[in-house]
Amino acid sequence: MTDPFANRRLRPSPTGRAELDALLTELAIADAELEERVVKREDIYRGRVVVVERDQIVRTDGSESSRDVVVHPGAVVVAPLDGEGRLFLVVQYRFTGNGAMLELPAGSLDVHEGVREDAELAAHRELEEETGYRAGKMERIGGYYSAPGFLTEYLTLFLATDLRPAGGDRLSPDEDERIRLVRLPLGDAIAAIDAGIIEDSKSIAGILLLARRLEAPEPLSRRARSADASARLGLNPP
Amino acid sequence: MTDPFANRRLRPSPTGRAELDALLTELAIADAELEERVVKREDIYRGRVVVVERDQIVRTDGSESSRDVVVHPGAVVVAPLDGEGRLFLVVQYRFTGNGAMLELPAGSLDVHEGVREDAELAAHRELEEETGYRAGKMERIGGYYSAPGFLTEYLTLFLATDLRPAGGDRLSPDEDERIRLVRLPLGDAIAAIDAGIIEDSKSIAGILLLARRLEAPEPLSRRARSADASARLGLNPP
Numbered sequence: 400m401t402d403p404f405a406n407r408r409l410r411p412s413p414t415g416r417a418e419l420d421a422l423l424t425e426l427a428i429a430d431a432e433l434e435e436r437v438v439k440r441e442d443i444y445r446g447r448v449v450v451v452e453r454d455q456i457v458r459t460d461g462s463e464s465s466r467d468v469v470v471h472p473g474a475v476v477v478a479p480l481d482g483e484g485r486l487f488l489v490v491q492y493r494f495t496g497n498g499a500m501l502e503l504p505a506g507s508l509d510v511h512e513g514v515r516e517d518a519e520l521a522a523h524r525e526l527e528e529e530t531g532y533r534a535g536k537m538e539r540i541g542g543y544y545s546a547p548g549f550l551t552e553y554l555t556l557f558l559a560t561d562l563r564p565a566g567g568d569r570l571s572p573d574e575d576e577r578i579r580l581v582r583l584p585l586g587d588a589i590a591a592i593d594a595g596i597i598e599d600s601k602s603i604a605g606i607l608l609l610a611r612r613l614e615a616p617e618p619l620s621r622r623a624r625s626a627d628a629s630a631r632l633g634l635n636p637p
Numbered sequence: 638m639t640d641p642f643a644n645r646r647l648r649p650s651p652t653g654r655a656e657l658d659a660l661l662t663e664l665a666i667a668d669a670e671l672e673e674r675v676v677k678r679e680d681i682y683r684g685r686v687v688v689v690e691r692d693q694i695v696r697t698d699g700s701e702s703s704r705d706v707v708v709h710p711g712a713v714v715v716a717p718l719d720g721e722g723r724l725f726l727v728v729q730y731r732f733t734g735n736g737a738m739l740e741l742p743a744g745s746l747d748v749h750e751g752v753r754e755d756a757e758l759a760a761h762r763e764l765e766e767e768t769g770y771r772a773g774k775m776e777r778i779g780g781y782y783s784a785p786g787f788l789t790e791y792l793t794l795f796l797a798t799d800l801r802p803a804g805g806d807r808l809s810p811d812e813d814e815r816i817r818l819v820r821l822p823l824g825d826a827i828a829a830i831d832a833g834i835i836e837d838s839k840s841i842a843g844i845l846l847l848a849r850r851l852e853a854p855e856p857l858s859r860r861a862r863s864a865d866a867s868a869r870l871g872l873n874p875p
Contacts, residue, residue, distance in 0.1 A: 410736070411833045418825045422739060422834050425728060425819060429737030433730035433815045444682040444689065448705045448787045451684055454732060464813050466732050467686045469707065490663060492671035493785045494692060494704050498648065499667030500785055501660060507786075543838040546783040546790060547731045547738055548745075549686045554838070575702050577671045581663060587656045593849060595649045596660050600781040600792070600838040607845040611831060 434459055435466070443467070449550075471545075471552035472515055475522040476505040476601045478540070478609045479530060479559040486588045486606070487530050487562070488597075490579040496598075501581065501591065503602045504529040505554070522557040527570045529578050535561025541608045545601065556605050558612070585610060672697055673704070681705070687788075709783075709790035710753055713760040714743040714839045716778070716847045717768060717797040724826045724844070725768050725800070726835075728817040734836075739819065739829065741840045742767040743792070760795040765808045767816050773799025779846045783839065794843050796850070823848060 413420045439455035450470040457463050479487040486503075493500045506525040509516040516524075522537050541556040572578050583591075588606050591597045597606070651658045677693035688708040695701050717725040724741075731738045744763040747754040754762075760775050779794040810816050821829075826844050829835045835844070 414832055416828070416832075418821065419828060419832055419834060422819070422821070422825075422829055425817070426737045426739060426834070429728045429730060429817055433728075433737060433817075435730050435732050437732070444684065446682065446689055446705050449689070449707060451682065451687070451689075456732065458815070467684055468733060469687060490667045490671075492667060492673050493782075494673050494675070494694065495706060495785045495787065495789045496782055496791070499664045499671060500782075501664060502785070505786075541833070543836050543841055544731075544734055544738075545838055546788070547733045547740070547837050548743075549733065550784070550788070551733045552784060553734070577696070579663070579667055579671075581660070583656065583660070587660075589849075590654070590657060591660055592846070593853070594652055594654075594657050595779070596657060596664070598781050599785050600783055600842045603781055603842040603846065604838045607849075608830070608841065611827075611845075615831070 432459060435464075438463075467549065469550045471550060472508045472510050473518070473551075473553045473555070474505060474507045474545075475518050475525055475557060476503050476554050476605050477522050477526045477537075477557050477559050478503055478605050479526055479532060479534065479562055480585070480609070481560075481562050481582070484585055485582045486585050486609075487532065488581045488583065488588065488602075489529050490581055492577065500599055501597050501602070502599045503605050505601060518555040519557070522555070522559065524570060526559055527565050528572050529576075530580050531565050531569050532562045533565050534559035535563070540612055541605070543601070543604055554601050556601075556608065558609060585613070670697060673702075676701075705787065707788045709788060710746045710748050711756070711789075711791045711793070712743060712745045712783075713756050713763055713795060714741050714792050714843050715760050715764045715775075715795050715797050716741055716843050717764055717770060717772065717800055718823070718847070719798075719800050719820070722823055723820045724823050724847075725770065726819045726821065726826065726840075727767050728819055730815065738837055739835050739840070740837045741843050743839060756793040757795070760793070760797065762808060764797055765803050766810050767814075768818050769803050769807050770797075770800045771803050772797035773801070778850055779843070781839070781842055792839050794839075794846065796847060823851070 435456040435458055437454045438457050441453050442450055443453050444451040452468045452470055454466045454468055456466055488501050489504050490499050490501055504525055508521050519537055527533055538558045540558045543554055545552040592603050673694040673696055675692045676695050679691050681691045682689040690706045690708055692704045692706055694704055726739050727742050728737050728739055742763055746759050757775055765771055776796045778796045781792055783790040830841050
């Protein structure tokens with residue numbers, strides 16, 4: 400397994416907003432006071448989807464414990480938004496939930512010979528495999544852990560715009576995937592969250608973060624870069 | 638393992654909104670057409686935190702495959718909101734992320750002799766263990782899967798209000814947990830999400846769902862029940 404933290408974004412720098420910088424200070428104190436230093440690590444299960452490791456840890460007060468960690472290479476989740484403000488979602492049968500689920504396109508990072516796929520490349524690949532569309536623009540707009548209590552999976556969230564059908568040479572879904580594409584206005588996707596029809600945390604977080612981003616005034620440094628996307632989305636410039 | 642779907646909410650009934658009912662129809666079609674019926678199930682790893690199963694599945698077209706499933710009993714996530722509109726968050730060191738994280742209080746359902754804890758009882762227990770507070774009111778406001786591609790974990794989201802310190806006989810955190818409590822206005826928690834300071838999907842989804850719920854007009858049947866909470870939160874009635 401390659402470095403499990405390679406795709407994780409570093410914690411943000413001080414923001415200049417007192418209430419947020421106080422939180423960053425609180426987290427830095429907790430990093431120091433609550434650190435769990437790994438002194439021994441062993442694989443206890445290597446499966447097709449995940450690896451389970453047992454880590455022996457030592458705390459700053461000298462106490463010791465062990466942690467079972469489900470190791471995952473990380474993943475991407477893509478919010479594809481077309482020129483008419485429609486979000487592209489996929490429907491798949493999820494054996495974990497005993498039924499079909501409506502989700503943003505997403506997938507794990509490929510690992511070849513110990514080297515992990517770049518997250519942005521994975522976002523382009525998953526978008527094309529799962530929807531049949533390619534994006535002219537792919538922008539990181541967030542990221543989050545799936546279940547940080549026991550699973551290392553970190554998902555990077557991308558906004559995909561300037562969408563075009565991939566055409567005849569499109570990448571196909573994995574052999575084992577059966578996927579249906581659903582396009583709907585962003586407002587309907589949010590209503591589907593409120594109604595409990597979307598029940599997948601990466602999709603709920605991703606769609607609501609996207610909605611905040613499209614509504615919020617952006618920092619000055621981003622305005623130039625996003626003016627083009629805003630125009631394509633039919634939004635007023637910030 | 639008890640029934641892994643016991644705490645999952647059933648898919649919503651038709652809503653009367655055409656655009657949402659079309660999604661429910663789409664999911665029902667996918668349930669039927671894409672069903673993966675489990676014909677054989679075996680445990681391939683039983684660990685302290687998770688069980689890995691291998692399911693042999695048959696699709697409606699007769700094709701077969703196998704799925705490795707990480708089985709988890711389910712969990713709760715609690716959004717504790719005090720009378721001043723402050724959200725209670727916890728800071729813990731997360732070895733999965735190599736640092737401290739800011740999250741909503743949460744934890745797995747206990748399983749004793751094959752019987753799984755009720756989600757609402759677990760929410761009361763986790764709130765007290767992790768924050769030292771008890772809630773006079775605990776209301777389910779949502780639920781979601783952590784990583785439905787391979788993990789059965791379903792989280793039920795609760796809004797906890799009417800908060801009081803637990804006093805001398807409070808339930809303590811698990812022996813292995815070191816937790817710091819942070820109280821901050823809901824708006825600051827949302828700003829922390831936007832800034833990338835909160836990077837846990839259950840907390841991002843939970844906080845943004847809570848914010849929508851507090852802003853949105855509610856169905857008539859809910860108004861009477863929520864008027865009291867709204868008043869305590871200093872909100873205008875819907």
